[in-house]
Amino acid sequence: MFFPRGKILLAPLTTFKIGGPSQYYFQAENKPDLIEAIKWAKQKETPFFILGSGSNILVSDQGFKGLVIKCQMSAIKCQKQGLIYAGAGLPLNKLLEFSIKKGLAGLECLVGIPGTLGGAIRGNAGAFNHSISDFIKKVEVFNSKTLKVEEKDVKECKFAYRESIFKQRKDLIILGAEIQLEKGKREESKNKIRGYLQKRRKTQPKEPSAGCIFKNPPGLSAGWLIEQCGLKGFQLGKAEVSKQHANFIVNHKKATAQQVMGLIDFIKRKVKAKFGLDLEEEIEYVGFVPRGKRGH
Ligand SMILES: Cc1cc2nc3c(=O)[nH]c(=O)nc-3n(C[C@H](O)[C@H](O)[C@H](O)COP(=O)(O)OP(=O)(O)OC[C@H]3O[C@@H](n4cnc5c(N)ncnc54)[C@H](O)[C@@H]3O)c2cc1C
Structure with a gap:
């Protein structure tokens, strides 16, 4: 159920550890709550901001005058062979962990990116010559203008280097996505992950x-x-x-x-x-x- 909290300091909710308070704050644990929060903000004509893991933002020292909605929808399931559905608030490391448990390969390159699936889709996050868009089949969105849930196939997402339609259209809020992966070998995936993490430790x-x-x-x-x-x-x-x-x-x-x-x-x-x-x-x-x- 939607119930906004008052002021909350945003710095601890970002990886930069910088930024003032939000005027209102809400953690959306599921899609209906997130939609309700957006409708509330629209009704009150209050600006809103969707927060993932806060790993790609700089929050001003004055904070955010409006409603910050922390996206926590972290459902995950294997729909059929190789096809995963995950909520937008799921941390990428959890998505990677799940895919490896299921014997699926592809997402290893995303290891060490400290974001959520929603944040990663919006910015088409990537590393080591791959991007999240390589694995996206469909994105489920809430259109905050029409107040309707829609699906965008990968072409409609207009992915490019660190770009997507979701960067251009702030009215489209990502609820979740279908991710298509190949069958893989767990040991090979784990070796790749070790290699990528080693590179990150050396360079970052x-x-x-x-x-x-x-x-x-x-x-x-x-x-x-x-x-x-x-x-x-x-x-x-x-x-x-x-x-x-x-x-x-x-x-x-x-x-x-x-x-x-x-x-x-x-x-x-x-x-x-x-x-x-x-x-x-x-x-x-x-x-x-x-x-x-x-x-x-
Ligand atoms: C140490 C470190 C290493 C990193 N390495 C990489 C890397 O290798 N490659 C890379 O691409 N990035 C990297 N990043 C940047 C960052 O982790 C990614 O861009 C990540 O995908 C951002 O996700 P987030 O959940 O933190 O988004 P946030 O920072 O919370 O938000 C970023 C933007 O996405 C929007 N957003 C978030 N969720 C949604 C949603 N559900 N619907 C609509 N909009 C949404 C926000 O409103 C905001 O505009 C790194 C960051 C750090 C700190």
Whole structure:
């Protein structure tokens, strides 16, 4: 049942550990609750934001004026051979664990991505030359304009590098998805996972972050471009360009969203001056006063 809570600090609900409070907060454990929450927000003309694991967002220091709906729908079942249905709030590591238990292969490349299925579909998350879109058959969505549940097949999702229709159309809320996998060998999957995790440990920082800040420009690595500008280790307040991976900004305990934002602007200016390229953010801004493309 939908019952909004008052103020709740958002920083602990993000991997960056940054951000002020939400005005209202609700954890949706199932689809009817999520739909009810959205209807409530629409009726009250209150902005709403769907939160997954908070691993691809920067929340402003002022927080979010509106309703934050934490998507917790984590149902999972094998529908028929190789076909899994999972709720949008299911963490990717649980999805991977389940698929391996069922002897299904394909999702190993997603190991170590700390997001939910919904967040991953929206941003077409991926690693090691694969993306979640390689395995999606259908996505079940709630259309918050028509207030109807719809299904989108993979073509309609318009997946591209870190892109999907769900990024362009904020009215489409992901409820769950059908994932098509191949039969595999558990030992092979486990070996792949070990290899991928080892690579991640070597290349990614351990401090709180939101993963890669920028998308890679076509044929180039954003991390390499930033490194060439001599910015590895560059700090603004407690926000630092990671010494390990220049496309990560890390939070040294008490960084503010304002410091991270300042660092992002600085990086963009430096890369533009040196290479004539405009870096585009992969992360999503939450609770910022709209400036250009910024802000929910
Ligand atoms: C250490 C680290 C490593 C990472 N490595 C990778 C990587 O290798 N590859 C990669 O692609 N990403 C990576 N990321 C980024 C991030 O984990 C992924 O983008 C992840 O898929 C985001 O999911 P989330 O649930 O955390 O989304 P959130 O951060 O909670 O939300 C992101 C956006 O998705 C929207 N959203 C969430 N759920 C729904 C829903 N049900 N319906 C509609 N919209 C929704 C939110 O409103 C928001 O706009 C990494 C992050 C960290 C911190």
